[in-house]
Every structure is written in C-alpha cells, then in structure tokens.
Amino acid sequence: MKFVAISDTHCRHHTLRLPRADAIIHAGDITYRGLESEVTDFLSWFSKLNYTYKIFIAGNHDFYFEKNPSRIQKLIPEGVIYLNDSGAEINGLKIWGSPVTPWFFNWAFNRQRGEPMRKHWERIPADTDILITHGPPFGILDTVISQQHVGCRDLLQTVSTVRPKAHVFGHIHESYGTLKRNGIQYVNACLLNEAYEMVNKPVVF
Numbered sequence: 001m002k003f004v005a006i007s008d009t010h011c012r013h014h015t016l017r018l019p020r021a022d023a024i025i026h027a028g029d030i031t032y033r034g035l036e037s038e039v040t041d042f043l044s045w046f047s048k049l050n051y052t053y054k055i056f057i058a059g060n061h062d063f064y065f066e067k068n069p070s071r072i073q074k075l076i077p078e079g080v081i082y083l084n085d086s087g088a089e090i091n092g093l094k095i096w097g098s099p100v101t102p103w104f105f106n107w108a109f110n111r112q113r114g115e116p117m118r119k120h121w122e123r124i125p126a127d128t129d130i131l132i133t134h135g136p137p138f139g140i141l142d143t144v145i146s147q148q149h150v151g152c153r154d155l156l157q158t159v160s161t162v163r164p165k166a167h168v169f170g171h172i173h174e175s176y177g178t179l180k181r182n183g184i185q186y187v188n189a190c191l192l193n194e195a196y197e198m199v200n201k202p203v204v205f
Helices: 036-047 063-067 069-075 115-121 153-162
Strands: 003-006 023-026 053-056 080-082 086-090 093-098 130-133 166-169 177-181 184-188
Touching: 003 166, 036 053, 036 063, 036 069, 036 080, 053 086, 053 093, 063 069, 115 153, 130 153
Parallel strands: 003 023, 023 053, 053 080, 093 130, 130 166, 166 184
Antiparallel strands: 086 093, 177 184
C-alpha cells in the first residue's frame, strides 16, 4: 500500500496539494487553538479527500479532542478513522495511534515523562505494523532549534521492541524528514516549520 503522511497543519490544510496514494495519515495538530470550529472544518475537509483510507490522531494543540471525548465520537465522519490510544486494521496492516507527548507548558494530551508516559506505550500491540504518535522517539527526528533532543526515551524503547514497519509522527517542526533505522521507516511529517510557515511537502511511503 502507498501512504501519504502529514502532520502539524494547524488549520492550513486548505492550502495543501496532496499526492496520490491509497491512504492518508495525519499525525496530529490539526488545529491552532483547539476550537470546535477548527475541528469541524478539518473533519469536513479530511472526509472529502480522495483516499480509500483516512486516518488521523490529535496533537498537543488539539484541546477539543481531550476535553470532549464523547462529543468527538459523534463528529467523526463516516470513512474517517480517528485513533486515540487505539488501533485499526486496513488491508491486513495493523495501525495504532496515540496523541500523548511529554509534558510541555500544559498543552493537550501532555503526560509526565516516566511511568505516566509508559502507561500509554505499554498499550501498543506487539504486532503493530504502522505506529502513529504525535511526538517522536528520543534521538530520531526530534531535534529542536537549540539542537536538543526532546523525544520520548520510553517511546524509543517501545518502538525498538515492537519494531513496526513504519513510525509516523510530527510535533517537532524543526526536524521534518525521514530516516530508516534497523528496518523501521521513521517519518516526521510536520508540514509547517518552526515559524509556522508551510514549507514542507507531504511524505509518501
């Protein structure tokens, strides 16, 4: 299957030119302020995209998803797969998605590093083929402008154990790109740079 991956569009989705593929993955931060109006606008656009499968998770800007979980289930259009520490299977591929990221300025889906984060990663099934998280694992496409690595060490450990075919994420705008390591295709699909300018292209894998 051919996938196109995007992340961190922050309400700029209407400006995108997307390549052809079987499925599209959005790795979170669909909104800028986390408002319901931003969410419904994105879902309307996303549901109309010409892909057989449309999969997304929330990110740290997407407050509405964390604050209104029951309402969100009613908003998800038919044909759209929303993952929140949950999985789906398409064409025999098992996909798992989680929005949580290490605590930073009290954003949405923040968890303290250590045990609070591990509780989420322990739920990732051992047979996962494609993992979608909002944030990166430590040391992999996770470098901020100060050159510090800010990814999650516990996530790195879990990914190294589960060994999915691909791991798609975003969150760290400065580290857009792809990397293949130990047979795992890593994709930081952030489309906006650190100045929130749309400079990057969707990633096809």
